[in-house]
Amino acid sequence: MANKQRGFVDIELDRPRKLRYTLNALAEIEDKLGVSVTELSETGLGIKSIRTFLWAGLIHEDTNLNEKDVGSWVDFENIEYVQRKIAEAFEVATRKNDSREPTGTN
Numbered sequence: 001m002a003n004k005q006r007g008f009v010d011i012e013l014d015r016p017r018k019l020r021y022t023l024n025a026l027a028e029i030e031d032k033l034g035v036s037v038t039e040l041s042e043t044g045l046g047i048k049s050i051r052t053f054l055w056a057g058l059i060h061e062d063t064n065l066n067e068k069d070v071g072s073w074v075d076f077e078n079i080e081y082v083q084r085k086i087a088e089a090f091e092v093a094t095r096k097n098d099s100r101e102p103t104g105t106n
Contacts, residue, residue: 009089019057019089
């Protein structure tokens with residue numbers, strides 16, 4: 001089971017893996033897609049965006065992963081599952097960050 005306290009969400013792909021969205025993952029998404037993550041959340045995700053989000057959420061485990069390899073693990077049978085897991089991992093990351101108190105404000 002993934003440690004949601006640390007921002008990890010289990011996902012079953014080519015093997016069991018863990019999604020995690022860190023600042024670096026979000027920066028990778030923005031670099032690859034050329035738009036901010038907030039803009040994407042307002043317009044919805046296309047196929048390329050889903051692949052990029054999935055890849056970025058997995059590179060904390062293996063920096064040698066590439067988008068085409070990650071994309072080969074997703075098909076029409078599991079794309080909805082993958083989208084749910086991406087959303088869950090984003091929610092966990094966002095909730096985790098919202099619950100922390102800012103440092104240096106006291």
